Amino acid sequence: MNGPLRLRDGEGPAQVLMGGSGLNVPSASRRRALTFVGTAAAGTAVSGTAIATTTASLVKGVALCVCLGTVGGGLASLAVSETFSRVEARRPATIGSTTTQASVRAVSPSAPAARLDPAPPVVAPTAPDPVTTREARGSAPAPGVSGAAAPAVATAASAKPLPGPSLFEEQRSIESARAAVARGDAGSALATLDDHDRAYQKGQFGPEALALRVEALSAAGQLGRARGLAAEFQRRYPHHPLLSRVQGAALGVPSAKH
């Protein structure tokens, strides 16, 4: 099955634009991935005496709760909040007894985002602590959480409180501005964003509001203001996913989708 001539080998605007396709792979990411290999292998291997389980979640902004087992079955818990990246590990254990049950939740090609078959109970009196994704990335372990002498039962506080009415209202405000930008009504979008900024000075959608303002200003032909705000966006949110969209808008590139 032969394919067409690749665009970079052709001529015209597409060939020129392919010149912007370069992408540097961070060496730190490679190191983290290779470090994680050991964790993944340990979490998947079945030794006959132990199963370590690890689940890496994709959802940002939740908490990791580590509960420490103590002699006699009592539990002390230590909650460690994290701003980004949730890591869950769950390994119910009975201290000094004979059983440890483990379950793994992960994605697999045969069952996307589904819970895998539960592993059978196995005897694991000295099972190693699960190594979390965060730990594999080099973060310091939580104080008091250490090796086999203190078997850990880690559970994730994945329940996220429902957003309050103000968050929904703020989100509706952003949606309204977005819809106005999408239909080319820059004036209405800017008015909505002015109202939004007044009502939600410490809102949850600050970057989105600023990005929409840049797009609205660009659509209104106010490229100077748009570029100024784009620079502010880059300064305040240098790694935000909307950055290239904002930069494109400030350069006068039309946004085809909203």
Next chain:
Amino acid sequence: LKGSVVLQQPLALRSTASSSSLSRVDEARLRRTVDAHFDALWRFLRRLGIPEGDVDDAVQEVILVLARKLDQVEDGRERSFVLSTAFRIASDMRRAVKRRREVDEASLFALASQAPDPEASAETRRLTVLFAQVLEQLSLEQRAVFVLYELEDFTMAEIAQTLALRPGTVASRLRRGRETFERLAAQALGAGGRP
């Protein structure tokens, strides 16, 4: 569904393997596989629109799946398996974040954090931004085929195998993706092709 991505049983998997069986992981092979295909994996995830800050999480998800399935992956098919898994995980991430934020998918998954190299020339920086903007306009399915063909030098047969698609579906997605890319490139750069 005809033409849809079917990853129930990736072609890279040995057909006789049980998908639910756990076995001791060949850590050395896992490490070799990750090391050999890491760059392609990272770039593919980014170009599918995963924000740079989330790519490491996605990579780890891929590694977890790979660790569980590696004994079922035929020798020489590791790259296909890694990238097919990456595609599915990227799709899942996009849906998850879209549900969570309930805002425009395209806005969330702009390739935006592909920040241009500050040392690069102004023209290169502009091209980088424009390229990201244009790539965003392709659907995820078109984008996957476009990226594998145009940027990762996959053959169309390899893409069909990796994404578990019919050859005709690969051809049509590539054609539509290229048409969109060429049209938007001309709009952005003008007929002369200069920014």
